[in-house]
Amino acid sequence: MTLQVRFSEILPCGNSYEVLEIDGLSSQQDFLLKGNLTAHCTLKHRTDAEVEMQGQLKATLSLTCDRCLVCYDFDVDTEMQVLFQSVSSEYKHLIELECNVEELDTVILDEPVVDLDDVLRQQLYLALPLKNICSEQCRGICARCGENLNVVECRCNHERQDLPFAVLAQLNNKNIIKK
Numbered sequence: 001m002t003l004q005v006r007f008s009e010i011l012p013c014g015n016s017y018e019v020l021e022i023d024g025l026s027s028q029q030d031f032l033l034k035g036n037l038t039a040h041c042t043l044k045h046r047t048d049a050e051v052e053m054q055g056q057l058k059a060t061l062s063l064t065c066d067r068c069l070v071c072y073d074f075d076v077d078t079e080m081q082v083l084f085q086s087v088s089s090e091y092k093h094l095i096e097l098e099c100n101v102e103e104l105d106t107v108i109l110d111e112p113v114v115d116l117d118d119v120l121r122q123q124l125y126l127a128l129p130l131k132n133i134c135s136e137q138c139r140g141i142c143a144r145c146g147e148n149l150n151v152v153e154c155r156c157n158h159e160r161q162d163l164p165f166a167v168l169a170q171l172n173n174k175n176i177i178k179k
């Protein structure tokens with residue numbers, strides 16, 4: 001069931017929503033939702049053709065670390081502020097060309113309907129980290145033996161640490177030969 005709100009349903013004092021589930025999230029491959037998601041939001045008219053959404057989105061996600069491939073928890077707690085503009089399609093491209101001087105995310109709609117599932121899903125994606133890393137100190141996986149270096153100290157580790165010096169020594173040798 002998707003939650004769609006027509007502009008005409010929005011009361012002068014604004015409509016408030018509490019959402020505990022977003023449609024279409026279970027099929028996402030990038031992350032798993034752990035437990036419940038909570039979103040509070042208020043929709044309010046700015047003009048007849050503009051609706052502003054303010055709210056907060058909280059969730060705990062399970063992400064996979066890019067370095068060590070282990071799953072870790074990531075808390076999302078984000079403030080949402082989105083402006084919806086309903087315009088007929090003939091003007092749509094003109095508005096999209098205009099600079100958006102406001103700091104609000106602006107969404108141009110063909111129909112005066114806000115699809116809350118869509119919006120919340122997008123907001124959740126915007127809150128994801130650019131890189132999935134379980135911790136700054138994550139040492140990743142050994143390129144040689146495949147051991148998770150956060151858990152075990154593998155035998156090839158010594159060679160790994162020596163490697164940069166070995167490369168430097170080689171470079172120095174080349175320079176000497178050139179001279």
Ligand SMILES: [Zn+2]
Nearest residue numbers: 065068134138
């Ligand atoms: Zn990691």
Ligand SMILES: [Zn+2]
Nearest residue numbers: 142145154156
């Ligand atoms: Zn190793």
